[in-house]
Amino acid sequence: MDPFRIGRASGINFAASKDNFCSLAFTAKGMEFLVCISKAPDTTTRIAFTDGDTRFNEEGVQFIVNPYDEWYALVRALEIVEAQGGKVVIASVGGADCDPILRKALAIGAHEAVRIDAQPQDAMQVAAEIAAYAKGQSFDAILCGKETIDHNSSAVPAMIAEHLDVPCIALATSLDYTDGHAVLTRETATGIEKISVNGAFVLSAAKGMAEQRIPNMRGIMAARSKPLQVVAAQGAATGTSIEHFALPPEKEGVKLVDADNPAELVRLLREEAKVI
Amino acid sequence: MKCIAFIQTKGGQATKASLEAAGFATRIGETVAVVSGDLNGDGGLGAVGVNRVLQGAGDLDDSQLGRLVSAAAQQEDASTVVCAQDHLGKSVAGRVAVRLGAGLVAGVTAAPEGDSYTRNVFSGKATAQIKGNTDKLVVTTTPNAIGMPAPAAGTAAIEAFNADLGERKVNILEAAAPSSGGRAPLPEAELVVSAGRGMKGPENWGLIEDLADAVGATTACSRPVSDIGWRPHHEHVGQTGIAIRPNLYIAIGISGAIQHLAGVNGSKVIVVVNKDPEAPFFKAADYGIVGDAFDVVPKLTEAFKAL
Ligand SMILES: Cc1cc2nc3c(=O)[nH]c(=O)nc-3n(C[C@H](O)[C@H](O)[C@H](O)COP(=O)(O)OP(=O)(O)OC[C@H]3O[C@@H](n4cnc5c(N)ncnc54)[C@H](O)[C@@H]3O)c2cc1C
Numbered sequence: 260m261d262p263f264r265i266g267r268a269s270g271i272n273f274a275a276s277k278d279n280f281c282s283l284a285f286t287a288k289g290m291e292f293l294v295c296i297s298k299a300p301d302t303t304t305r306i307a308f309t310d311g312d313t314r315f316n317e318e319g320v321q322f323i324v325n326p327y328d329e330w331y332a333l334v335r336a337l338e339i340v341e342a343q344g345g346k347v348v349i350a351s352v353g354g355a356d357c358d359p360i361l362r363k364a365l366a367i368g369a370h371e372a373v374r375i376d377a378q379p380q381d382a383m384q385v386a387a388e389i390a391a392y393a394k395g396q397s398f399d400a401i402l403c404g405k406e407t408i409d410h411n412s413s414a415v416p417a418m419i420a421e422h423l424d425v426p427c428i429a430l431a432t433s434l435d436y437t438d439g440h441a442v443l444t445r446e447t448a449t450g451i452e453k454i455s456v457n458g459a460f461v462l463s464a465a466k467g468m469a470e471q472r473i474p475n476m477r478g479i480m481a482a483r484s485k486p487l488q489v490v491a492a493q494g495a496a497t498g499t500s501i502e503h504f505a506l507p508p509e510k511e512g513v514k515l516v517d518a519d520n521p522a523e524l525v526r527l528l529r530e531e532a533k534v535i
Numbered sequence: 536m537k538c539i540a541f542i543q544t545k546g547g548q549a550t551k552a553s554l555e556a557a558g559f560a561t562r563i564g565e566t567v568a569v570v571s572g573d574l575n576g577d578g579g580l581g582a583v584g585v586n587r588v589l590q591g592a593g594d595l596d597d598s599q600l601g602r603l604v605s606a607a608a609q610q611e612d613a614s615t616v617v618c619a620q621d622h623l624g625k626s627v628a629g630r631v632a633v634r635l636g637a638g639l640v641a642g643v644t645a646a647p648e649g650d651s652y653t654r655n656v657f658s659g660k661a662t663a664q665i666k667g668n669t670d671k672l673v674v675t676t677t678p679n680a681i682g683m684p685a686p687a688a689g690t691a692a693i694e695a696f697n698a699d700l701g702e703r704k705v706n707i708l709e710a711a712a713p714s715s716g717g718r719a720p721l722p723e724a725e726l727v728v729s730a731g732r733g734m735k736g737p738e739n740w741g742l743i744e745d746l747a748d749a750v751g752a753t754t755a756c757s758r759p760v761s762d763i764g765w766r767p768h769h770e771h772v773g774q775t776g777i778a779i780r781p782n783l784y785i786a787i788g789i790s791g792a793i794q795h796l797a798g799v800n801g802s803k804v805i806v807v808v809n810k811d812p813e814a815p816f817f818k819a820a821d822y823g824i825v826g827d828a829f830d831v832v833p834k835l836t837e838a839f840k841a842l
Pocket residue numbers: 302326730731732733734756757758759760771772773774775776787788789790791792793794795798808809810811814826827828829
């Protein structure tokens with residue numbers, strides 16, 4: 260069976276450098292993963308806006324690698340490559356302000372970084388840019404995080420998959436390869452599924468996939484000399500635009516109930532808040 | 536304006552999140568529902584204002600569902616495709632958006648107002664108004680954020696629907712019951728009882744389970760609790776876990792760190808039980824009890840049982 264048939268049949272160059280001898284290719288070359296990395300504001304950031312609430316105020320904001328991309332997608336790709344050989348390429352759609360984020364992911368262990376040079380505006384644009392880059396390559400899988408913690412759209416992975424005409428395994432909680440076949444688990448509304456996929460695919464990683472890794476000094480030093488390639492963007496179109504932002508209304512203040520009288524709390528929930 | 540609503544079914548009934556999505560669509564325009572596989576009657580779709588249901592083949596993977604829904608949108612010349620922002624909806628929406636060349640507004644949290652949609656950004660720390668730049672638009676609705684429309688009297692008519700779906704590429708090897716057991720899955724749950732490191736150890740979770748049973752709630756936990764392995768990963772709520780918006784969120788022995796709040800601040804009512812009156816969670820709470828969980832929780836459970 261040829262795991263790359265799907266990619267090739269749909270005209271994707273996913274497998275251009277590989278041939279039908281996929282199991283030989285595995286031993287010779289190992290696995291090649293593309294991990295999509297997004298820049299995100301640190302989780303403790305107090306959110307504020309400028310320009311009449313049309314733009315996120317980045318002043319004084321500390322930026323991090325989007326946690327799902329770093330902790331789950333990147334680390335799992337590294338674990339598999341460490342066990343089976345191969346390489347992990349990270350890609351980000353962003354301006355030069357993304358470079359420190361890419362260096363951090365290189366310090367954790369990624370082999371090469373690619374920055375697609377465009378300011379990310381929305382999922383449609385980002386996915387089209389990543390798909391256009393991936394089309395010329397021979398990745399076994401593209402790993403994304405489950406969502407960005409700033410835009411929270413969970414949209415990019417499925418969009419990349421549709422552009423490449425490959426399956427998308429959303430919210431995957433594990434990924435393993437047995438005899439060159441990908442086996443994954445995911446939890447859906449109807450149950451926990453163990454699934455297999457033939458050929459290249461995209462996944463979005465959720466908790467359970469891997470554990471966070473802290474980069475060490477050696478990794479940080481090594482990251483400085485790893486390749487960080489900047490490629491021109493295609494100028495992909497956006498599908499949406501943000502009109503303005505708002506902060507949620509403040510809470511009115513807590514109503515305290517005596518610890519010896521929980522029945523009063525239950526009464527309030529029923530009669531005042533009307534939630535039970 | 537015409538809408539397509541993609542409906543996920545469970546035992547032939549539309550899921551609650553899907554009914555919310557369909558109800559949302561009916562407020563934009565005439566809505567045709569698309570389902571894959573068997574339906575029980577009209578699956579509950581008539582009651583949310585849907586008149587027609589296009590019924591496609593069952594047992595489709597996400598790519599095939601994307602084709603089914605896109606073909607339906609083309610046949611009906613729909614301007615908007617709506618589905619729930621749940622596990623399956625997330626995959627289908629992105630695929631349909633690419634196929635139709637439509638913008639995607641994901642995770643809308645309020646009823647539609649003209650061509651501008653409200654959604655949460657920065658993990659619930661802010662909201663944004665979004666507009667589409669494309670002729671067609673795909674919109675997904677956050678579960679339990681938008682109420683159901685007033686019940687309609689009609690029954691939806693079922694029409695068989697075929698489209699070129701391509702081949703199935705994902706094979707299910709094994710399926711097990713959801714880890715939420717008999718309880719509602721967290722993203723859709725209306726009532727949630729959640730606990731943190733204040734519970735001291737996994738052996739004390741019986742207290743939390745009992746309270747959850749008495750309330751009829753789904754259980755959740757803070758991140759350290761699932762990281763240490765006291766509770767399974769899928770219970771972890773917060774900025775890096777699951778974002779939830781139940782009607783009632785009861786937080787026990789959780790300090791209320793900003794990353795935790797980010798995933799739960801969409802809850803309609805928050806109750807905090809914490810022995811530290813200075814715990815930051817009280818600032819985000821509607822109701823609170825300052826006290827020892829080991830003392831308060833059993834009493835609270837009794838009070839709920841007495842209802
Ligand atoms: C990048 C990043 C992402 C994160 N994402 C998340 C996330 O998604 N979700 C999340 O939850 N956290 C997240 N965190 C962790 C977060 O910062 C907090 O550390 C965590 O939420 C604290 O968990 P806790 O409240 O259970 O524990 P603690 O902070 O230890 O609080 C325990 C609380 O229990 C109270 N208590 C103790 N004993 C009792 C008792 N007997 N009765 C009643 N109350 C008692 C204490 O007063 C205290 O308030 C993240 C952190 C980082 C850095």
